[in-house]
Amino acid sequence: MSAFEPRPPFYLGIDLGGTNIKSGVVEDSGRPLSSVSIETQADLGPVVGVENLAEAGRLAVQQSGLKWDQIAAVGLGSPGTMDLSRGMLLEPPNLPGWNQLPIRDLLAAKLDKPTILQNDANAAAFGEYWAGAGRNTRSLVLFTLGTGVGCGIISDERIIEGRHSHGGECGHIIIQMENGRRCACGAYGHLEAYASATALVKRAHELLAEQSTRSSLREIPAEELTSRAINEAADAGDGLARRLMRETSYYLAVGAVTLMHTIDPDIVLFGGGMIAAGSTFLEDIRQHIQKMAFPTVAKGCKIEYAELGGDAGFIGAAGCARAAFGR
Amino acid sequence: MSAFEPRPPFYLGIDLGGTNIKSGVVEDSGRPLSSVSIETQADLGPVVGVENLAEAGRLAVQQSGLKWDQIAAVGLGSPGTMDLSRGMLLEPPNLPGWNQLPIRDLLAAKLDKPTILQNDANAAAFGEYWAGAGRNTRSLVLFTLGTGVGCGIISDERIIEGRHSHGGECGHIIIQMENGRRCACGAYGHLEAYASATALVKRAHELLAEQSTRSSLREIPAEELTSRAINEAADAGDGLARRLMRETSYYLAVGAVTLMHTIDPDIVLFGGGMIAAGSTFLEDIRQHIQKMAFPTVAKGCKIEYAELGGDAGFIGAAGCARAAFGR
Numbered sequence: 174m175s176a177f178e179p180r181p182p183f184y185l186g187i188d189l190g191g192t193n194i195k196s197g198v199v200e201d202s203g204r205p206l207s208s209v210s211i212e213t214q215a216d217l218g219p220v221v222g223v224e225n226l227a228e229a230g231r232l233a234v235q236q237s238g239l240k241w242d243q244i245a246a247v248g249l250g251s252p253g254t255m256d257l258s259r260g261m262l263l264e265p266p267n268l269p270g271w272n273q274l275p276i277r278d279l280l281a282a283k284l285d286k287p288t289i290l291q292n293d294a295n296a297a298a299f300g301e302y303w304a305g306a307g308r309n310t311r312s313l314v315l316f317t318l319g320t321g322v323g324c325g326i327i328s329d330e331r332i333i334e335g336r337h338s339h340g341g342e343c344g345h346i347i348i349q350m351e352n353g354r355r356c357a358c359g360a361y362g363h364l365e366a367y368a369s370a371t372a373l374v375k376r377a378h379e380l381l382a383e384q385s386t387r388s389s390l391r392e393i394p395a396e397e398l399t400s401r402a403i404n405e406a407a408d409a410g411d412g413l414a415r416r417l418m419r420e421t422s423y424y425l426a427v428g429a430v431t432l433m434h435t436i437d438p439d440i441v442l443f444g445g446g447m448i449a450a451g452s453t454f455l456e457d458i459r460q461h462i463q464k465m466a467f468p469t470v471a472k473g474c475k476i477e478y479a480e481l482g483g484d485a486g487f488i489g490a491a492g493c494a495r496a497a498f499g500r
Numbered sequence: 501m502s503a504f505e506p507r508p509p510f511y512l513g514i515d516l517g518g519t520n521i522k523s524g525v526v527e528d529s530g531r532p533l534s535s536v537s538i539e540t541q542a543d544l545g546p547v548v549g550v551e552n553l554a555e556a557g558r559l560a561v562q563q564s565g566l567k568w569d570q571i572a573a574v575g576l577g578s579p580g581t582m583d584l585s586r587g588m589l590l591e592p593p594n595l596p597g598w599n600q601l602p603i604r605d606l607l608a609a610k611l612d613k614p615t616i617l618q619n620d621a622n623a624a625a626f627g628e629y630w631a632g633a634g635r636n637t638r639s640l641v642l643f644t645l646g647t648g649v650g651c652g653i654i655s656d657e658r659i660i661e662g663r664h665s666h667g668g669e670c671g672h673i674i675i676q677m678e679n680g681r682r683c684a685c686g687a688y689g690h691l692e693a694y695a696s697a698t699a700l701v702k703r704a705h706e707l708l709a710e711q712s713t714r715s716s717l718r719e720i721p722a723e724e725l726t727s728r729a730i731n732e733a734a735d736a737g738d739g740l741a742r743r744l745m746r747e748t749s750y751y752l753a754v755g756a757v758t759l760m761h762t763i764d765p766d767i768v769l770f771g772g773g774m775i776a777a778g779s780t781f782l783e784d785i786r787q788h789i790q791k792m793a794f795p796t797v798a799k800g801c802k803i804e805y806a807e808l809g810g811d812a813g814f815i816g817a818a819g820c821a822r823a824a825f826g827r
């Protein structure tokens with residue numbers, strides 16, 4: 174058997190997002206054999222949506238070159254709110270109208286495979302743990318930096334799901350209790366209100382309004398001022414953009430230290446769009462952590478970027494299927 | 501067999517503190533059959549100390565009325581720093597000179613029983629989970645409020661020990677990243693720097709110096725101004741003392757919310773000397789949490805005082821022995 178010949182058993186992972194569904198077949202080692210993406214059409218409601226999930230899964234199996242009966246089990250990652258043990262979506266803000274939906278069993282019936290539901294951020298963390306930057310570890314924390322700050326935690330090889338399927342919602346830990354910024358969730362002082370891509374852009378607008386410092390960011394039309402644009406300006410040497418990126422790295426370090434003093438993981442990972450900021454940004458995060466964390470923990474815990482990018486969700490969902498139904 | 505007749509198997513728990521060693525025999529249900537306390541004599545060094553641990557254990561078995569060979573296994577709770585997997589104390593600040601000590605194996609050799617080492621705060625959390633306010637749950641967070649803020653986490657029926665035996669060090673989560681108070685550990689903005697008994701007394705001194713408000717606290721000599729005195733003054737209606745207690749309840753709620761959004765436990769417990777503050781203090785904590793936590797989590801998570809008091813450590817240590825060696 175060649176190193177590149179697919180090795181059974183095989184698991185199908187499906188990552189449900191508000192806009193797109195990603196899916197792929199993953200072999201027992203964690204290597205993906207296919208990767209497809211179709212539109213969720215969330216606004217057409219859950220009946221169409223669940224059929225689209227099944228369709229994405231079928232396409233992924235087709236693309237992998239495997240036969241349907243070679244698939245051992247299916248893992249589905251989805252945004253919450255949810256009840257993991259019952260396989261239900263409850264009231265997911267990103268999937269309006271998909272309320273009180275027994276999504277796991279509906280999908281299992283369509284695909285005729287053992288199926289497990291997992292929170293999408295948890296699934297991504299499990300993907301990195303199984304087959305990404307966290308392989309060969311037993312515990313990790315993954316922060317996914319995008320519109321919000323997603324988070325998933327693996328402790329002793331298991332996902333922290335929590336009693337109400339709200340484990341690892343660490344975008345919403347409180348890092349600033351006095352005069353904290355308002356978070357998208359409505360509460361104050363949360364990590365996400367400081368360190369998400371959205372928060373970065375907001376802080377940029379504030380700083381540009383407050384300060385008269387020269388900055389290339391002023392030449393960018395307000396609606397085009399993205400986290401990527403700020404990052405590129407920082408790379409090009411713009412002082413104000415650099416300050417914004419350094420502050421972001423500090424906020425993330427504060428969040429990471431709280432998690433390191435809570436979970437004490439082998440590795441803390443940062444993923445999502447903002448890791449395009451590259452090695453300086455990561456190095457800044459590391460240096461802040463080094464100053465703030467307990468020396469033993471700081472010394473022993475790796476701080477890295479995630480490796481699986483947009484595939485982490487479906488790879489991790491397949492990994493959850495493997496953990497639940499494999500061997 | 502009567503309900504009060506001891507039921508095998510039996511486990512010996514030993515709780516090592518800087519000043520005292522507590523020990524007791526615990527039956528399979530979690531009910532303690534004995535409870536003894538002797539001096540640690542930590543300053544006489546680890547050779548005497550380990551003999552004292554063994555002696556406390558022997559006394560506890562004697563007091564229980566059981567025979568030595570009825571004890572199935574031993575659990576030892578100790579302050580860190582430690583390496584749990586190797587059963588070693590590393591450099592425990594509360595046990596000066598007990599460095600690089602293979603305490604688990606030394607004790608096992610003296611007692612000739614299978615022996616497990618656990619962090620003392622983790623052991624207390626496990627005690628509450630097994631036999632205290634957290635029984636019939638699968639996950640809990642225990643904050644122990646004393647000189648510092650101790651913490652232990654149970655998630656899915658297991659202690660979060662962490663990679664460097666630093667799991668659940670949640671006295672040292674960052675709740676205030678800007679202009680945070682200095683913690684005993686040297687870092688800034690930690691929960692412990694706001695919410696420990698020590699921090700409460702420090703804040704009282706500051707407030708008395710800053711404000712000219714009338715307060716019964718002014719009549720207490722500085723060295724007698726304890727957390728208990730502040731609590732009693734609050735109970736008696738003193739405005740300044742009430743403010744201090746309310747602020748403390750807020751800080752604890754902030755810490756609890758961060759843990760609830762990370763672990764999403766069945767129950768959050770508060771233990772230690774400060775729970776003498778009674779039901780108003782607990783109710784204040786609850787109300788702050790209710791305002792700050794995700795509604796689903798806030799609704800579903802109980803907030804209670806711990807039940808086992810000073811026995812939590814040895815009961816939990818015995819529970820760890822049961823989990824490791826039982827059945």
